[in-house]
Amino acid sequence: MTKKRFLFALAGALCGVVGMQSQNKLTVNANEGKSVISKHIYGHFSEHLGHCIYGGFWVGEDSPIPNTRGIRNDVVKALKDIHIPNLRWPGGCFADEYHWMDGIGPRNQRPKMVNTHWGGVVEDNSFGTHEFLDLCEQLECEPYICGNVGSGSVEEMSKWVEYITFDGESPMSNLRKQNGREEPWKVKFWGVGNENWGCGGNMTPDFYADLYRRYATYCRNYGDNRLYRIAGGANSDDYNWSETLMKKVGRRMQAMSLHYYTVPKTWRDKGSATQFDEAEYFTTIEKTLFMDELVSKHSAIMDKHDPEKHIALAPDEWGTWYNVEPGTNPGFLFQQNTMRDAIVAGVTLNIFNSHCDRVRFANIAQTVNVLQAVILTDKEKMTLTPTYWVFWLYKAHHEAALLPVTFVCNKYEINGKKIDAVSVSASKDAAGKIHISLVNIDPNNSQPIDCELLGISAKSVSGQILTSEKINDCNTFDAPNTVAVKKFEGAKLAKGFLSMSLPSKSVVVLEIE
Numbered sequence: 001m002t003k004k005r006f007l008f009a010l011a012g013a014l015c016g017v018v019g020m021q022s023q024n025k026l027t028v029n030a031n032e033g034k035s036v037i038s039k040h041i042y043g044h045f046s047e048h049l050g051h052c053i054y055g056g057f058w059v060g061e062d063s064p065i066p067n068t069r070g071i072r073n074d075v076v077k078a079l080k081d082i083h084i085p086n087l088r089w090p091g092g093c094f095a096d097e098y099h100w101m102d103g104i105g106p107r108n109q110r111p112k113m114v115n116t117h118w119g120g121v122v123e124d125n126s127f128g129t130h131e132f133l134d135l136c137e138q139l140e141c142e143p144y145i146c147g148n149v150g151s152g153s154v155e156e157m158s159k160w161v162e163y164i165t166f167d168g169e170s171p172m173s174n175l176r177k178q179n180g181r182e183e184p185w186k187v188k189f190w191g192v193g194n195e196n197w198g199c200g201g202n203m204t205p206d207f208y209a210d211l212y213r214r215y216a217t218y219c220r221n222y223g224d225n226r227l228y229r230i231a232g233g234a235n236s237d238d239y240n241w242s243e244t245l246m247k248k249v250g251r252r253m254q255a256m257s258l259h260y261y262t263v264p265k266t267w268r269d270k271g272s273a274t275q276f277d278e279a280e281y282f283t284t285i286e287k288t289l290f291m292d293e294l295v296s297k298h299s300a301i302m303d304k305h306d307p308e309k310h311i312a313l314a315p316d317e318w319g320t321w322y323n324v325e326p327g328t329n330p331g332f333l334f335q336q337n338t339m340r341d342a343i344v345a346g347v348t349l350n351i352f353n354s355h356c357d358r359v360r361f362a363n364i365a366q367t368v369n370v371l372q373a374v375i376l377t378d379k380e381k382m383t384l385t386p387t388y389w390v391f392w393l394y395k396a397h398h399e400a401a402l403l404p405v406t407f408v409c410n411k412y413e414i415n416g417k418k419i420d421a422v423s424v425s426a427s428k429d430a431a432g433k434i435h436i437s438l439v440n441i442d443p444n445n446s447q448p449i450d451c452e453l454l455g456i457s458a459k460s461v462s463g464q465i466l467t468s469e470k471i472n473d474c475n476t477f478d479a480p481n482t483v484a485v486k487k488f489e490g491a492k493l494a495k496g497f498l499s500m501s502l503p504s505k506s507v508v509v510l511e512i513e
């Protein structure tokens with residue numbers, strides 16, 4: 001060990017032991033990347049809920065809003081710019097009440113239904129299977145379809161798979177052709193129900209596990225379309241649900257989902273998206289960090305039954321959930337999105353990266369106009385939220401090798417409670433470039449960081465930053481660039497050692513060559 005390295009390690013260790021606020025010490029092992037960060041960790045979710053589908057993605061072919069076959073061009077472009085890898089549809093709770101045959105054929109002949117979960121509004125089924133798969137083709141992303149286990153039937157789900165993916169002569173493929181689509185689509189990702197412990201049927205884990213086995217049997221692989229079946233997993237810390245599925249379903253599933261939302265206060269009064277004090281900010285981040293414990297504990301159960309990690313853990317609903325914006329339909333879950341949400345996104349994605357050997361799929365809830373949306377629309381207007389920009393910055397991690405880090409980090413403290421002030425994740429891409437994503441959670445203090453890069457002789461560093469003056473700053477249709485990405489000038493390389501200062505409440509991604 002060189003003298004400089006020794007002093008670096010010693011200073012870090014001492015600060016850690018005595019809890020001193022000083023330079024944070026980060027070490028990145030650039031030549032030890034083993035697991036790949038799947039791009040599918042960066043997935044999104046679109047439900048027939050509020051203005052996610054209608055108004056968000058779908059405006060119809062006759063709309064004056066620029067569209068391609070009824071799908072908004074501005075939204076498609078924005079999502080392609082963040083390299084959206086997969087899109088989950090049609091729910092959520094809506095999935096377990098959805099009957100896909102109502103959403104095919106001539107649009108003016110499709111039956112209407114009531115969306116009982118979300119505002120009791122009329123669903124006219126004008127956006128169905130063909131429209132969703134057209135959307136995914138325009139987005140160049142993989143579709144992820146969630147089947148109806150709660151109120152549907154095995155036959156219905158089995159026929160949906162056949163309708164979409166069978167390349168041959170069959171009742172369902174003939175129907176697809178009659179409806180204008182000659183070639184089958186490739187759809188790999190299928191959810192077998194959603195929240196079957198709750199809105200998806202209020203089942204016990206044993207009952208669902210048995211039902212899963214039955215449904216999954218009749219979801220067939222047609223041709224080379226190999227299905228990746230995602231079982232409806234646990235609600236937050238329901239470890240018994242995971243234990244039961246791992247025991248009874250095992251490798252009949254390729255992934256098991258997990259749902260966890262960050263709710264700052266209580267489910268009855270969740271807190272406002274934009275009006276919160278520092279204590280509520282702290283609680284929001286503390287609750288977000290709980291994702292790390294959840295993923296670790298569910299993974300430990302999975303490790304017992306599947307030590308080779310064949311089955312992925314898929315947190316396919318995550319994000320912040322606040323009270324709806326005043327004056328909006330309570331069933332539409334419309335909320336604004338601030339710099340606080342960007343911090344939540346950065347921290348959560350760093351957690352998923354760090355567990356990428358098991359977490360290989362995830363979906364933030366939801367893409368447009370619902371919960372922690374990356375895009376907000378109002379008729380022809382569109383704005384990109386602070387959360388959007390985190391996904392834009394983190395593209396650098398898609399399919400890159402996770403690099404192990406050690407980090408001795410200052411604490412962010414309030415009312416006697418402490419959390420780490422900085423969250424970090426590092427990866428190496430196929431071209432050998434290293435990216436480090438850093439989130440300074442502390443809303444008051446900048447964080448200086450010394451960083452040692454093992455295994456490379458770094459020649460240059462550049463970076464980009466997302467921050468804003470106030471933690472509750474947001475982007476609106478009139479002021480869309482209040483929270484925007486800028487060039488980061490605060491990192492320096494000297495003799496192979498990297499040093500930087502992260503402004504308070506910021507998300508930074510560095511690129512090192």
Ligand code: AHR
Nearest residue numbers: 091092093094194195365
């Ligand atoms: O994302 C909103 C809802 O939250 C989903 O429909 C459901 O799965 C979850 O409870």
